[in-house]
Amino acid sequence: MNMERTSTIKRDDGLWLLERMRLVRQTSQRIAKLYPTNVMETPVHLCIGQEAVAAGVCRHLGAVDKLFLGHRTHGPALCKGLPLEKLMAELYGRTTGCSHAFGGSMHLIDVEHGLPGSSAIVGGSIALGTGAALAAQMTGQPFVGVSWFGDAATNAGVFYESMNFAALRRLPVLFVCEDNGWSNVMPKSAHSAHDITSVAAQFMPTSCADGTDVLSVYDLAGAALRSIRAGEGPRFLHCKTKRWMKHQGPDACDLPDNGIDRERDCPIRKLEAFLAKAGLAQANEFSALEARIEKQIDAAIRFAETSPFPSTDLLEV
Amino acid sequence: MPWSKFDSNHEAPKGDRTLTYCQAIREAIDQAMCHDPRVFCIGLDADDKFGVFGSMSDLTHRERVIGTPISENAMTGVALGAALSGLRPVHVHLRNDFLLVAMDQIVNYVAKWEDMFDRQVRVPLVIRSIIGRGWGCGAQHSQSLHGLFAQIPGLKVVMPSTPYDAKGLFFEAVKDDSPVLFLEHRWLYKNTGDVPTGIYTLPFGKANRLHEGGSLTVVAPSLAAMHCLVACEQHGLDVDLIDPRTIKPLDLPTIVASVQKTRRLLVVDYDFPFGGFGAEVCARVTEAAFAHLDAPPQRISFPDRGMPASGPLERAYYQTPDRLAAAMRTILEGGCVPVGAANELSTR
Ligand SMILES: Cc1ncc(C[n+]2csc(CCOP(=O)(O)OP(=O)(O)O)c2C)c(N)n1
Numbered sequence: 001m002n003m004e005r006t007s008t009i010k011r012d013d014g015l016w017l018l019e020r021m022r023l024v025r026q027t028s029q030r031i032a033k034l035y036p037t038n039v040m041e042t043p044v045h046l047c048i049g050q051e052a053v054a055a056g057v058c059r060h061l062g063a064v065d066k067l068f069l070g071h072r073t074h075g076p077a078l079c080k081g082l083p084l085e086k087l088m089a090e091l092y093g094r095t096t097g098c099s100h101a102f103g104g105s106m107h108l109i110d111v112e113h114g115l116p117g118s119s120a121i122v123g124g125s126i127a128l129g130t131g132a133a134l135a136a137q138m139t140g141q142p143f144v145g146v147s148w149f150g151d152a153a154t155n156a157g158v159f160y161e162s163m164n165f166a167a168l169r170r171l172p173v174l175f176v177c178e179d180n181g182w183s184n185v186m187p188k189s190a191h192s193a194h195d196i197t198s199v200a201a202q203f204m205p206t207s208c209a210d211g212t213d214v215l216s217v218y219d220l221a222g223a224a225l226r227s228i229r230a231g232e233g234p235r236f237l238h239c240k241t242k243r244w245m246k247h248q249g250p251d252a253c254d255l256p257d258n259g260i261d262r263e264r265d266c267p268i269r270k271l272e273a274f275l276a277k278a279g280l281a282q283a284n285e286f287s288a289l290e291a292r293i294e295k296q297i298d299a300a301i302r303f304a305e306t307s308p309f310p311s312t313d314l315l316e317v
Numbered sequence: 318m319p320w321s322k323f324d325s326n327h328e329a330p331k332g333d334r335t336l337t338y339c340q341a342i343r344e345a346i347d348q349a350m351c352h353d354p355r356v357f358c359i360g361l362d363a364d365d366k367f368g369v370f371g372s373m374s375d376l377t378h379r380e381r382v383i384g385t386p387i388s389e390n391a392m393t394g395v396a397l398g399a400a401l402s403g404l405r406p407v408h409v410h411l412r413n414d415f416l417l418v419a420m421d422q423i424v425n426y427v428a429k430w431e432d433m434f435d436r437q438v439r440v441p442l443v444i445r446s447i448i449g450r451g452w453g454c455g456a457q458h459s460q461s462l463h464g465l466f467a468q469i470p471g472l473k474v475v476m477p478s479t480p481y482d483a484k485g486l487f488f489e490a491v492k493d494d495s496p497v498l499f500l501e502h503r504w505l506y507k508n509t510g511d512v513p514t515g516i517y518t519l520p521f522g523k524a525n526r527l528h529e530g531g532s533l534t535v536v537a538p539s540l541a542a543m544h545c546l547v548a549c550e551q552h553g554l555d556v557d558l559i560d561p562r563t564i565k566p567l568d569l570p571t572i573v574a575s576v577q578k579t580r581r582l583l584v585v586d587y588d589f590p591f592g593g594f595g596a597e598v599c600a601r602v603t604e605a606a607f608a609h610l611d612a613p614p615q616r617i618s619f620p621d622r623g624m625p626a627s628g629p630l631e632r633a634y635y636q637t638p639d640r641l642a643a644a645m646r647t648i649l650e651g652g653c654v655p656v657g658a659a660n661e662l663s664t665r
Contacts, residue, residue, distance in 0.1 A: 042453025093627030104453035104626030155386030
C-alpha cells in the first residue's frame with residue numbers, strides 16, 4: 001500500500017528522512033548491543049521501529065522551534081539536531097554529554113538546536129511546549145512550540161489542560177502523540193477509554209499519520225506546521241506506530257500480541273522501496289549510507305569513551 | 318473492627334522464618350486483603366506481570382487489585398473517595414517522584430479532609446511508594462521527600478528498614494483510620510530478616526535501637542539506618558543507632574534519652590537538607606536536651622541539589638557505609654562533618 005503511494009517529496013528531503021531514520025535505528029541498535037556491558041549507567045527507552053515519527057516531524061522544524069520531549073528521547077532529539085557524540089557521551093556519563101553527565105538518557109538538552117530539555121515524569125512536558133508557544137506569541141517571534149508525548153500521557157490531566165489553553169489562546173503549538181500502543185506492558189485498551197484523536201479534536205484540528213510510514217508523517221506534519229505558522233492556532237498530530245523493543249532496556253518486545261511484522265512495518269524499508277521505485281535513489285546509495293552511519297557511530301562512541309568522567313572533586317568534602 | 322484484635326508487638330523475633338523485605342510486604346498486603354474485604358490495592362501498573370517489583374505478585378484477591386492509567390492526581394482523589402465510602406484503599410506508586418504529580422490531592426484533600434470536618438469522617442488510606450536510587454535514574458526518579466511530606470499535618474510518614482518492621486508497620490498502616498504514607502526503599506527489597514507468619518502490628522512513633530553504644534547517638538531512617546548499622550558493625554563504633562521507623566509521629570523520647578546518655582547527635586537522612594527531617598530532629602533535641610549536648614547536633618543528608626545521572630557523580634552524591642563510618646569517627650573524635658557531604662557540588 002505504502003509503496004504505491006504517491007508523494008511529491010523531493011530527493012533531498014527523501015534522503016534526509018532516510019539518513020535520520022537510519023541514524024536513529026543504527027544508533028539504537030548499537031546502544032542495545034553495548035548496553036549489557038554496563039558502559040551506559042542509565043535507563044534507555046529505545047525507539048526502534050518508531051523512527052518515522054521523529055524524522056517526519058523534525059524535517060519541518062528549524063533550530064528556533066522548541067521541542068519538548070518525555071523519556072523516550074533519542075529519536076526525536078537526534079532528528080532535531082542533537083549531535084550524536086553529545087548523545088553518546090551523555091549515555092556514557094561523560095562531561096562532554098549534552099547534559100554534562102547530569103541528565104542521562106531521559107534528560108537531553110541542546111539549546112542551540114531548539115531542545116530546551118526533556119522530562120521523565122510522564123505528561124508534564126506537554127505543558128512546556130505550550131508555554132514555548134505562548135512565548136512565541138507574546139514576543140512575536142516566528143517559532144513554534146512542539147509537545148511530544150506517548151499515548152499513555154493522554155491519561156494525564158495536563159494533556160487536556162494544555163490543549164485547552166492552547167486552543168483558547170490560539171497558540172502556535174504542535175501536539176505530537178507518538179502512539180506506540182503501550183504504556184510499559186499495559187496495552188492502550190487498558191489505559192485509554194477514549195479515542196485520542198477524537199478527544200484532541202474537541203480542541204483543535206487534528207490529523208492521523210501512519211507512524212510507520214515516514215512520508216505519511218512528513219506530509220501531515222508539514223501541513224499542520226504550515227497552518228500553525230500561518231497563525232491558525234494549535235494542531236494535533238497523531239502518529240500510530242509500533243514499539244519493537246521492550247519499554248526500557250536493550251531487549252526486543254516480548255509482549256504476546258504486539259502485532260509487529262518487522263518486514264512489513266519497517267519505516268526504513270518502506271522509504272527505501274518508495275525512493276527506489278520513484279527513481280529518487282538507488283540501492284547502492286542505501287548501503288553506502290548505512291556504512292557511513294556505522295562509521296559515524298564508531299566515532300561518536302570513541303568520542304564518548306575518551307571523554308572524561310566528571311570530576312568527583314566537586315562532590316568530595 | 319477486625320483490626321483491633323491484633324496486638325502491638327515490637328520485639329523482633331528470632332529464628333522464626335526468614336523473608337526478604339519485598340516478600341514481607343507482599344505477605345502483609347496479601348494477609349491484609351484476605352483478612353479485611355474492605356482493603357483493596359490501586360495504582361499505575363499495580364496489576365501487571367511485574368507486580369510492583371514483586372511486592373504484589375500472586376495476590377490471593379486479584380479482583381481487588383486495580384490498575385490505573387497515568388493519572389496519579391485523579392487516582393489519589395479516587396482512592397480518597399473510596400476511603401470516604403467504606404473501603405480501605407492502598408494506593409501504590411513505583412517511585413516517590415510520581416507522588417508530586419498528585420500533590421494537590423495528597424496535601425489539599427487527603428491530608429486535610431479529617432481536620433476540615435472535625436473528624437466527622439475518617440480517611441483510612443495508605444499511600445505506598447518506593448524510593449529509587451542509582452543507575453542514572455537522575456533527578457526525577459531518585460527522590461525520597463519524606464521531609465516534605467512530614468511537614469504536612471494530617472499525614473503519617475512511615476519508613477520501614479527491615480522485613481520485620483515492614484510487615485508490622487504495614488498492618489498498622491492499614492489498620493489506621495487516617496492517611497498513612499508508607500515509603501519503601503528499593504535498595505532494601507532484597508534484604509532478609511526474620512518475619513512472623515501471622516498478622517502483627519508495630520506501633521507508629523516507636524523507634525528501634527539497631528546498635529548499642531555510649532558515645533554518639535545516630536538517628537537514621539530506612540536505607541540510611543541499614544547503612545549506618547553496617548558502618549557501626551564493621552568499624553566497631555561506639556554508637557547508639559536509632560531507627561525512628563516512623564518519621565511522623567516521631568519517637569522523640571527514645572532519641573532524647575539516647576542523647577542524654579551519649580551527649581552527641583548525628584542525623585543521617587537520605588533526603589534534601591533544607592528544613593528536612595535531619596533539621597527537625599536536631600531542633601527537637603536541642604529544645605529538649607540542650608544542656609546535655611557536648612557538641613552541636615550534626616546532619617548528613619543529600620547535597621542541596623538534584624541527583625546527577627553519571628555513575629561517578631552518583632557514587633559521590635550518595636553516602637556509603639564506609640563514608641558514614643568515617644564521618645562518625647570524625648564526630649567521635651570531636652570534629653564536624655558538613656551537612657550535605659557533597660556540598661561543593663550544591664553551590665556550583
Ligand atoms: C507521572 C508518571 N507516572 C509514571 C511513570 C512511569 N512510566 C514511565 S514511562 C511510562 C509509560 C509511558 O507510556 P507512553 O506515555 O505511552 O510513552 P511510551 O513509553 O510508550 O513512549 C510510565 C508509566 C512516569 N515516568 N511518570
